[in-house]
Amino acid sequence: MELFICILLLTFALGTIIGSFLNVVALRGLTGESIVLPPSKCPKCGERIKPWHNIPILSYIFLKGKCAYCNEKISIQYPIVEFLTGILLVGCLLKYSFTFNTLFVFIACCTLLVMSITDIKEKVICAGHAWFLIIMGLIYNVVLTHFYVNQQLATKGYFLFKAQNFLHLPITTSIFGLIAGVVAMEILARIGNLIIGKRAFGTGDTFIAAGLGAFFGWMAVLNTIAISIAIQVAIVLPGFFRKLRERKDNKTIFSIILFLLAAVGFSLANYYGMIENFAICVVASIILLVIGIYACVRIIKGIKNEGDISILPFGPAMAIATLLLLFVLL
Secondary structure, eight states, rough: OOOHHHHHHHHHHHHHHHHHHHHHHHHHHHHHHSSSSSSOBBTTOBOOOGGGGTTTHHHHHHHHOTTTTTOBOOOOOHHHHHHHHHHHHHHHHHHHHHSHHHHHHHHHHHHHHHHHHHHHSOOOOOHHHHHHHHHHHHHHHHHHHHHHHHHHHHHSOOOOHHHHHHHTTTHHHHHHHHHHHHHHHHHHHHHHHHSSOOOOOOOHHHHHHHHHHHHHHHHHHHHHHHHHHHHHHHHHHHHHHHHHHHHHHHHEEEHHHHHHHHHHHHHHHHHTTTTOOHHHHHHHHHHHHHHHHHHHHHHHHHHHHHOOOOOHHHHHHHHHHHHIIIIIOO
16 A cells, blocks of 8 residues: 555656646747757746756745745746646556556646646647647557557457458547547537637637547547537536526527537447447437537527627637546546
């Protein structure tokens, strides 16, 4: 038991160190600076940060959240990201153990965390971060395909490249997922163009969906988008629901409730293996997408009628939805 606790503490400590690096990646992604040079420095006085001033979480506490040289306030973002990364690494270890999957799941989580930071701070998804997510997702599934084919060769002595076998290869699922993520987000985004003259979701959100599809496949990315919309609605638009009730807009209320129920039902059906037939999966996904589109249309019309409603970026909602799928629903 003591050894297990020590391993978790060391894992958390390693995660916080990685989190410190993620802060650099996120902030320098916004400024366009190299993540290697120059060394970390105070943005106000320009003094180089000493190694003992850069210990994850602890330095922030000991320095009382201020620069050691000029007393400029240090953003609370730094210890929060370090802590979250430590928790993510521990969570990956507990969920997936010491496996190949743990490494790539953690990479995906870290990339989503970085993109969430930039999205919250500046409502920007850096192209380099998005392409990294996509490329790592493809690499992950290429390696999984290699393992799968070798396993078939070891157990059966052969591998038949039939259409059915090809469709079940991880890399095939990855490519379909990438395409599904792009198509689904672009359909939802361009609804905004048709209704209010601007995209409902940013291009960066499409890149995130593409990366998630490349990592986890088409079914997972559609689930993620559905849950993300549910999260966005549940957390960000309570005032909008109040206005719907005041206006007695029952159609929009009903469409949102129907979508939430359909999204939960679809996720639970996948979780319990109730949808195994490929054709049924496709039909169910299309139905869910149609309901989601209708709900989005009603919401966007409401926003147009009521004026601009301040909402959080969609990237963090997609990150939260992915974590729910990886650590709770899968």
